[in-house]
Amino acid sequence: MSGRIFLLGDDIDTDQLAPGQYMKGGLDMLAAHCLEAARPDFAGSVKPGDVIVAGKNFGMGSSREQAAEALKHLGLAGVVAKSFAGIFYRNALNLGLPVLVADDISAVEDGDAASLDPAAGELVLEARNRTVRLEPLPDNLKPMLADGGLVPHLKKRFAAERAKEAGE
Amino acid sequence: MASTLAQKIIARAAGRDSVRPGEVVTAQVDLAMIHDSGGPRRVEPILKELGVGLFDASKVVLISDHFVPGDTDEGARILELTRQWARERKVAFHDGEGICHVVLPERGHLKPGMLVVGGDSHSPTGGAFGAYMFGIGATEMAGVLATGEIWLKVPGTILIEWQGRLSPGVLAKDIMLALCGRLGMDGGQYQAVEYTGEAIAALSMQERMTLSNMAAELGGQAGLIAPDATTEAYLESVGGSAGDWLGLVTDPGAELAAHHVFDASTLEPQVAAPHSPANAMPVTQAPETRFEVAYIGACTGAKYEDLKGAASILRGRKLAPGLALKVAPASMRDQQRAADEGIMAVFEEAGAQVLPNACGICAGYGADRLGEDVTCISSTARNFQGRMGASSSKIWLASPLTVAASAITGQIADPREFLNDGEGVA
Ligand code: SF4
Numbered sequence: 001m002s003g004r005i006f007l008l009g010d011d012i013d014t015d016q017l018a019p020g021q022y023m024k025g026g027l028d029m030l031a032a033h034c035l036e037a038a039r040p041d042f043a044g045s046v047k048p049g050d051v052i053v054a055g056k057n058f059g060m061g062s063s064r065e066q067a068a069e070a071l072k073h074l075g076l077a078g079v080v081a082k083s084f085a086g087i088f089y090r091n092a093l094n095l096g097l098p099v100l101v102a103d104d105i106s107a108v109e110d111g112d113a114a115s116l117d118p119a120a121g122e123l124v125l126e127a128r129n130r131t132v133r134l135e136p137l138p139d140n141l142k143p144m145l146a147d148g149g150l151v152p153h154l155k156k157r158f159a160a161e162r163a164k165e166a167g168e
Numbered sequence: 169m170a171s172t173l174a175q176k177i178i179a180r181a182a183g184r185d186s187v188r189p190g191e192v193v194t195a196q197v198d199l200a201m202i203h204d205s206g207g208p209r210r211v212e213p214i215l216k217e218l219g220v221g222l223f224d225a226s227k228v229v230l231i232s233d234h235f236v237p238g239d240t241d242e243g244a245r246i247l248e249l250t251r252q253w254a255r256e257r258k259v260a261f262h263d264g265e266g267i268c269h270v271v272l273p274e275r276g277h278l279k280p281g282m283l284v285v286g287g288d289s290h291s292p293t294g295g296a297f298g299a300y301m302f303g304i305g306a307t308e309m310a311g312v313l314a315t316g317e318i319w320l321k322v323p324g325t326i327l328i329e330w331q332g333r334l335s336p337g338v339l340a341k342d343i344m345l346a347l348c349g350r351l352g353m354d355g356g357q358y359q360a361v362e363y364t365g366e367a368i369a370a371l372s373m374q375e376r377m378t379l380s381n382m383a384a385e386l387g388g389q390a391g392l393i394a395p396d397a398t399t400e401a402y403l404e405s406v407g408g409s410a411g412d413w414l415g416l417v418t419d420p421g422a423e424l425a426a427h428h429v430f431d432a433s434t435l436e437p438q439v440a441a442p443h444s445p446a447n448a449m450p451v452t453q454a455p456e457t458r459f460e461v462a463y464i465g466a467c468t469g470a471k472y473e474d475l476k477g478a479a480s481i482l483r484g485r486k487l488a489p490g491l492a493l494k495v496a497p498a499s500m501r502d503q504q505r506a507a508d509e510g511i512m513a514v515f516e517e518a519g520a521q522v523l524p525n526a527c528g529i530c531a532g533y534g535a536d537r538l539g540e541d542v543t544c545i546s547s548t549a550r551n552f553q554g555r556m557g558a559s560s561s562k563i564w565l566a567s568p569l570t571v572a573a574s575a576i577t578g579q580i581a582d583p584r585e586f587l588n589d590g591e592g593v594a
Contacts, residue, residue, distance in 0.1 A: 015552045057354035063289040065305040086358030091305035
């Protein structure tokens with residue numbers, strides 16, 4: 001799926017992604033205010049398939065999962081950053097939101113048309129015929145992301161265990 | 169193989185002789201801590217969906233702190249749900265006894281060498297006891313509660329060494345603000361931060377907890393301190409022991425991701441300007457800033473020793489006109505001890521408002537949250553925009569000593585000018 005790029009800076013924190021004052025309003029409201037401090041136009045204009053490209057330490061701050069949930073809710077194809085805060089990184093993958101590290105994002109410009117291929121580890125900048133290489137995901141996480149996150153992944157695992165027990 | 173403390177703990181939890189940085193391993197979890205905010209209300213629906221129970225109820229500790237005292241309809245509902253879950257799931261439950269990171273060790277749940285996950289970002293606090301403790305989100309916590317295991321990318325170790333001794337009036341909090349300023353909020357690179365050196369060895373357990381707590385602000389996964397006689401004495405006081413892990417250290421020659429060396433003796437009290445702990449500077453270089461609120465609270469800055477230090481500065485002095493001092497002792501037990509020793513009386517005489525043993529304003533909850541345009545100096549760990557209330561409010565971070573001194577002058581003050589002889593310096 002193809003989308004457009006929102007280019008952000010360093011140190012985007014979880015309070016910007018999921019502002020505390022809207023936490024009570026549910027995911028719809030939270031998503032509607034996602035990133036409004038850094039990009040007031042973000043929640044209103046983001047479309048499914050769009051990609052965030054950011055600098056270092058994306059998602060720093062609290063362990064609140066709503067930070068990743070809000071992005072997923074808005075239909076983002078994923079986030080590419082120079083680095084991620086550890087808890088956010090884990091949360092995003094657990095929720096099935098692709099997050100990928102790129103050493104060099106200098107080729108990317110805000111508003112570029114792009115498509116993200118997590119499995120291949122590529123961000124293709126379509127209009128400019130360029131590809132940004134992404135670090136491959138750790139092997140243990142690929143099946144989880146392919147299953148859509150930790151919960152569906154564990155469901156599959158428990159179902160397999162139950163089937164095995166029943167068969168014995 | 170020469171190993172770091174982090175590697176030793178993770179190897180044991182993963183059932184391996186040794187592990188190498190960068191390897192991905194699956195480890196057995198010794199303890200899982202959850203609180204009322206990210207706990208039952210978020211994990212139970214997932215456990216239901218998975219159709220499974222807890223991997224081991226005796227390894228789960230639930231602590232209510234975020235929505236205590238439940239003075240809103242929503243807070244009361246969440247606390248009720250939390251209490252009901254504790255009864256049904258038969259887990260250890262500390263209800264209204266204080267903030268999770270302080271209550272967990274205080275009630276004897278932590279031991280060196282453990283691999284512990286916490287449903288809160290300041291979970292590295294447990295590293296002060298030589299436990300590899302780190303924070304995870306609610307979905308991952310549900311996975312841990314269901315399976316008892318978690319994957320880890322074996323971290324490198326960033327050794328942070330503080331040589332010499334801290335001067336009077338300078339605390340662990342100043343070390344952390346200075347580190348945030350120098351290394352930045354990603355200086356920890358989601359690796360294991362380990363604190364070492366003469367200044368660290370000389371610190372009490374509660375001061376060490378402040379260092380480990382704010383490993384989160386450095387972006388470390390964990391914030392370790394090798395268990396020594398100070399650790400052992402604390403553990404014995406809560407009915408535990410370090411056992412085999414006493415004296416276990418990072419081996420000389422172990423591969424390190426980085427090694428930073430600092431001089432504790434020249435460190436000055438620090439403040440961090442809004443809206444990042446990385447905006448740290450010595451109090452002596454801070455711009456003139458007036459405060460309407462001073463807050464001594466949070467797991468980071470309102471433990472017994474924090475209260476004691478702040479009170480030593482406030483004793484016999486008055487608050488700046490128009491300034492509100494709010495004190496939320498980090499745990500019931502610490503508040504009791506402070507009350508027994510006349511420390512709470514000092515706050516009351518100064519006209520401070522004493523709030524429940526809970527996260528309160530630090531989490532932006534409750535009627536006392538900061539209003540529009542309020543400027544606050546706070547002993548908490550984080551000053552992101554809007555964290556403690558209105559997004560127009562501004563938070564300066566400082567040690568409890570500096571907060572107390574600033575409450576007297578109404579602006580950024582150097583606590584060293586208020587030290588009473590022989591007291592208040594941990
Ligand atoms: S006191 Fe603040 S930092 Fe500590 S657990 Fe509560 S909200 Fe988090």
